[in-house]
Amino acid sequence: MIWQTTRFAIDLGQPRVMGIVNVTPDSFADGGAHADTDSALRHCERLLAEGADMLDIGGESTRPGSPPLPLAEELARVLPVLRGAVQLGVPVSIDTYKPEVMQAALDLGVDIVNDVWALRQPGAAQLVARHPSCGIVLMHMHGEPRSMQTAPMEGDAPPQVLSFLEHAAQGLQALGVDRTRIVVDPGIGLGKTVAQNFSLLARQRELLAAGWPLLVGWSRKSSIGAALQGDAPAPPPPAERVLGSVAAALLAVERGARIVRVHDVRETVQALAVWRLARQTLLKS
Numbered sequence: 001m002i003w004q005t006t007r008f009a010i011d012l013g014q015p016r017v018m019g020i021v022n023v024t025p026d027s028f029a030d031g032g033a034h035a036d037t038d039s040a041l042r043h044c045e046r047l048l049a050e051g052a053d054m055l056d057i058g059g060e061s062t063r064p065g066s067p068p069l070p071l072a073e074e075l076a077r078v079l080p081v082l083r084g085a086v087q088l089g090v091p092v093s094i095d096t097y098k099p100e101v102m103q104a105a106l107d108l109g110v111d112i113v114n115d116v117w118a119l120r121q122p123g124a125a126q127l128v129a130r131h132p133s134c135g136i137v138l139m140h141m142h143g144e145p146r147s148m149q150t151a152p153m154e155g156d157a158p159p160q161v162l163s164f165l166e167h168a169a170q171g172l173q174a175l176g177v178d179r180t181r182i183v184v185d186p187g188i189g190l191g192k193t194v195a196q197n198f199s200l201l202a203r204q205r206e207l208l209a210a211g212w213p214l215l216v217g218w219s220r221k222s223s224i225g226a227a228l229q230g231d232a233p234a235p236p237p238p239a240e241r242v243l244g245s246v247a248a249a250l251l252a253v254e255r256g257a258r259i260v261r262v263h264d265v266r267e268t269v270q271a272l273a274v275w276r277l278a279r280q281t282l283l284k285s
Contacts, residue, residue, distance in 0.1 A: 001213060001258065004180040005111035005135035008091045010054070012213050012258040015272060018093065019044075019052030019265045020219065021085075023059045023077045037080040044085050051269035054112070055088075056261055057081055058095030062116050062141075062190070064149035064222075074101055082108050093137070099123045106131055116141050116190060118168040129175035137183045137215055138168045142191025149191065157196035158203045161186045166210045183259065184212045189221040197223040201248065204255035217261035218248035246271050 003010040010016065021043055025035045034040040044055055059077035060069040078094065078101065085092045086109045093112035094105035099121060102113050112135035119125040119138065128136055140161045142153035153160065165184040173179060186200045186207055200207070207214055218224060224244040225235030242264045249260040250271050262268045 002180055003135055003183060003213060003258075004133055004178065005091055006106070006109060006131070006133055007111050010091060010135075014276070015253045015257065016053040016259045017051060017265055017268055017272070018054050018056050018215070018259050018261040019047030019050075020217075020261060020263050021047070021055055021057045021081070022061070023057060023081050024061045035077075037084070040081045041084045044081075044088060047265045048088060048090060050266035052090070052265045054091035054093060054259075055085055056093040056095050056112075056114055057085060058114075059101075060096065062145045064145060064189075066145045068146075071098055071100055074098065075104060079104060079108070082110055086110060091135070093135075097121050097124070099127045102127055106134055111135055112137060114185075115139065116145075116187065118164075119172070120168075125172060125175060129172065129177050133181065135181050135183065136172065136177065137185055138165060138172070139185040139190070140164050140187035142187075145190075152191050152193050153196065157192060157199050158206045161200060162207050162209065165207070165212070169210065169212055179212070182212055183215050184210075185215045185217065185261075188216065188218050189223060194223045194226045197221075198227075201251060201255070204252060204257065208256045213258040214252075214256060215259040215261060216249070216252040216257040218252065219245045219260075219262040219264065221245075224248060242267055250275055 001012040003012055021040055023040045034043045059074045082105055091111040093114045094110050095114045097115050097117040113128050114137040116139045142148055143151055169182050188197050220238040220241045224241045228244045229235040246267050249262055249268050252260055
């Protein structure tokens with residue numbers, strides 16, 4: 001299974017780790033630790049040293065309740081980082097829903113467009129369709145960041161998410177985008193209850209029915225915090241959700257995810273090394 005992107009044909013025969021680089025002062029997960037260009041690029045290099053296969057760089061927080069970021073500010077945050085990151089010799093993704101940011105990133109040679117809105121903003125789908133080869137991640141999000149957790153989706157999540165992703169991917173194909181460029185993401189935590197998120201994990205194989213590779217991002221999210229809270233008065237803060245996040249990533253891979261998007265690359269890579277050896281041993285027996 002190959003994921004075609006701008007500069008790389010990524011082999012998804014083995015699960016891949018996408019390292020998260022938040023160039024934001026208000027990230028829920030890392031508190032703006034990499035909000036300037038120099039620290040963000042150092043973080044890129046650190047994630048690659050820890051074993052990341054690709055980088056996902058974003059300048060606007062999509063945490064629940066977050067307001068939209070002005071276009072000029074997002075461009076000022078991400079373009080200097082992207083300019084440096086494309087020199088690192090690995091696939092680079094831009095995490096944005098704004099067509100203007102997508103175009104500026106692609107002009108720099110960025111490989112992948114990762115869009116929480118699944119290219120539903122005016123002109124976004126047509127923009128990526130015009131590009132000859134960039135990879136695309138289509139994510140399911142119910143509602144929009146400012147209100148998605150105050151009015152989450154209702155009902156049984158997996159069939160609804162699958163239907164949405166099928167429709168989005170087929171719409172891109174209708175615009176002439178080759179299916180080898182498309183990856184889908186169920187959007188853990190984006191307009192879903194804790195129970196719905198874990199339903200998507202438990203029944204994740206249902207999402208593979210349409211045939212597109214699956215990218216999953218559980219890293220440090222509130223559902224992990226809810227699972228770890230136990231009898232405590234509050235869930236652990238994001239930085240203390242590492243082990244739970246690694247467990248969710250491993251379960252996602254076991255259920256067919258081809259890419260996991262994570263903050264804690266070293267720990268995830270180590271867990272996947274154990275999983276891979278156990279799987280190889282089983283296949284040989």
